[in-house]
Amino acid sequence: MSLFKIVADIGRFFLQFLISTGKVSIFAGQTFSYITRPPFYFREIITNIFNIGYLSIPVVGLTATFTGAALALQIYSGGSRFNATEVVPQIVAIGMVRELGPVLVGLMISARVTSSIAAELATMKVTEQIDALVTLSTNPMKYLIMPRVLAGILTGPILVLVADSLGVFGGFLVSTQSLGFNPTNYILSTVHFLTAADILSSLVKGAAFGLIATLMGCYFGVNSTHGAQGVGRATKSSVQAAAVLILAINFLLTALLFTA
Amino acid sequence: MIDFNNIKKSFNNNNVLCGVNLKVKLAQSMVIIGGSGTGKSVLIKTALGLIKPDSGKIFVDGVDVNQTKNNQFLERFGMLFQGGALFDSLPVWKNVAFRLQRGNQKRPKDEAREIAIQKLRRVGLGPSVADKYPAELSGGMQKRVSLARAIATDPEIIFFDEPTTGLDPIMSGVINELIREIVVELGVTAMTITHDMTSVMAIADQVAMLHDGKIQWCGSRSDLTNSGNAYVDQFVNGSVEGPIKTIR
Ligand SMILES: Nc1ncnc2c1ncn2[C@@H]1O[C@H](COP(=O)(O)OP(=O)(O)O)[C@@H](O)[C@H]1O
Ligand SMILES: [Mg+2]
Numbered sequence: 001m002s003l004f005k006i007v008a009d010i011g012r013f014f015l016q017f018l019i020s021t022g023k024v025s026i027f028a029g030q031t032f033s034y035i036t037r038p039p040f041y042f043r044e045i046i047t048n049i050f051n052i053g054y055l056s057i058p059v060v061g062l063t064a065t066f067t068g069a070a071l072a073l074q075i076y077s078g079g080s081r082f083n084a085t086e087v088v089p090q091i092v093a094i095g096m097v098r099e100l101g102p103v104l105v106g107l108m109i110s111a112r113v114t115s116s117i118a119a120e121l122a123t124m125k126v127t128e129q130i131d132a133l134v135t136l137s138t139n140p141m142k143y144l145i146m147p148r149v150l151a152g153i154l155t156g157p158i159l160v161l162v163a164d165s166l167g168v169f170g171g172f173l174v175s176t177q178s179l180g181f182n183p184t185n186y187i188l189s190t191v192h193f194l195t196a197a198d199i200l201s202s203l204v205k206g207a208a209f210g211l212i213a214t215l216m217g218c219y220f221g222v223n224s225t226h227g228a229q230g231v232g233r234a235t236k237s238s239v240q241a242a243a244v245l246i247l248a249i250n251f252l253l254t255a256l257l258f259t260a
Numbered sequence: 261m262i263d264f265n266n267i268k269k270s271f272n273n274n275n276v277l278c279g280v281n282l283k284v285k286l287a288q289s290m291v292i293i294g295g296s297g298t299g300k301s302v303l304i305k306t307a308l309g310l311i312k313p314d315s316g317k318i319f320v321d322g323v324d325v326n327q328t329k330n331n332q333f334l335e336r337f338g339m340l341f342q343g344g345a346l347f348d349s350l351p352v353w354k355n356v357a358f359r360l361q362r363g364n365q366k367r368p369k370d371e372a373r374e375i376a377i378q379k380l381r382r383v384g385l386g387p388s389v390a391d392k393y394p395a396e397l398s399g400g401m402q403k404r405v406s407l408a409r410a411i412a413t414d415p416e417i418i419f420f421d422e423p424t425t426g427l428d429p430i431m432s433g434v435i436n437e438l439i440r441e442i443v444v445e446l447g448v449t450a451m452t453i454t455h456d457m458t459s460v461m462a463i464a465d466q467v468a469m470l471h472d473g474k475i476q477w478c479g480s481r482s483d484l485t486n487s488g489n490a491y492v493d494q495f496v497n498g499s500v501e502g503p504i505k506t507i508r
Contacts, residue, residue, distance in 0.1 A: 131345065132345035132347070134308070135339040137363050
């Protein structure tokens with residue numbers, strides 16, 4: 001009896017998941033189809049690049065710096081167990097650039113950008129502002145969604161670059177100030193160790209996560225219903241979906257890019 | 261001009277429109293009356309393609325609304341939403357001039373602002389509100405800004421969803437006069453939803469009463485008081501007794 005219920009629930013969840021995946025894919029496809037078709041709302045694109053990219057720099061920078069610093073301490077104390085403390089610069093660099101930089105950016109913009117996009121668009125939906133756009137001969141996909149998603153894709157890599165650099169810098173600070181590393185040697189080790197492929201993978205992840213974060217905000221925002229409660233639900237769902245998707249896609253990209 | 265042809269629409273199990281037939285003639289002012297929740301707003305939204313009917317067709321100038329490429333087509337329409345639906349990220353004048361700043365009807369910025377201020381004056385708002393944000397205005401002022409936005413590009417067909425709700429009697433009078441002027445002087449085809457009998461008398465050429473998902477009566481304004489229709493009589497007199505159920 002209860003076994004049937006569990007199986008039914010799993011089945012229902014799985015179906016729901018497939019339906020949602022389909023809907024999101026269609027939504028993403030529509031959004032992309034507008035990237036190349038006029039009219040282009042340049043002012044909207046610029047505003048969104050500013051809001052999504054530039055204004056995220058402080059929070060991304062701070063989280064990356066602290067993470068890099070903590071990473072250096074952990075690697076040092078872990079490395080000291082088998083006399084390998086000298087690998088701190090290399091491991092900090094690879095850890096930040098390949099994994100933590102992009103993931104931190106992804107999660108921070110899910111918190112900051114996805115939530116605000118979802119709440120704003122959901123409010124516009126329930127107050128009929130999106131309908132009003134249509135009656136004013138403006139396609140909401142082009143005017144509201146495409147600029148946000150494009151800004152996410154463009155600024156994701158830049159934010160990741162900031163996170164990578166400041167993460168490495170955080171490790172550098174701790175290592176040179178309290179772990180007794182020589183600053184010049186630290187920098188040289190980092191630079192010699194990192195490859196172009198490491199950095200490129202980081203940027204690719206940045207673009208992917210920027211896309212996911214903005215797309216989820218838009219999708220849940222414009223599909224919101226049921227008033228204020230719906231706005232809250234849209235915001236919550238969008239952040240959950242963005243965060244989980246970002247971590248899942250991060251795993252896939254890592255597997256794809258580094259195990260070949 | 262606008263021809264609603266057997267429009268049906270339900271939300272889940274809520275049958276809102278059950279076969280609405282209605283014709284609005286060119287340069288005429290049609291007023292829709294009916295209790296709240298009878299589907300008046302839904303009906304107007306089907307005409308703009310914002311809500312797709314489950315069945316039935318709407319023709320504007322013989323063109324099926326749901327078959328057209330939206331943007332060009334929508335440039336002929338203006339719409340005042342029941343809740344105003346102003347963009348709260350834009351100042352008042354940019355709301356009013358929204359269409360004048362992009363797309364086919366784009367004008368230079370100064371000219372767009374000038375037109376916006378002129379339209380604001382027509383709805384009884386001074387130039388000082390132009391740079392305010394919608395959230396800084398009272399509900400009635402927001403409604404009037406929204407009205408100014410609906411008429412900003414002098415569209416041929418305008419829908420007004422409860423234009424005077426939330427306004428004081430004097431301002432209501434101003435808005436009623438404005439709508440009447442727009443129809444008479446500019447030859448606009450207007451479709452107005454209202455509960456306010458003073459507005460009906462001031463605005464309407466034709467009146468249609470929506471109830472139970474159907475048009476119960478449609479006729480000219482002068483026939484409203486001797487329609488011989490029980491629904492209309494009850495609504496016009498605001499009486500509790502009659503075919504329209506009042507749950508208490
Ligand atoms: N998007 C929607 N989803 C579900 N129900 C709706 C929607 N829009 C309107 N309704 C329902 O349709 C009915 C008519 O609504 P409406 O047209 O707004 O009434 P009114 O005549 O007061 O303008 C109401 O019962 C309302 O709950
Ligand atoms: Mg209504």
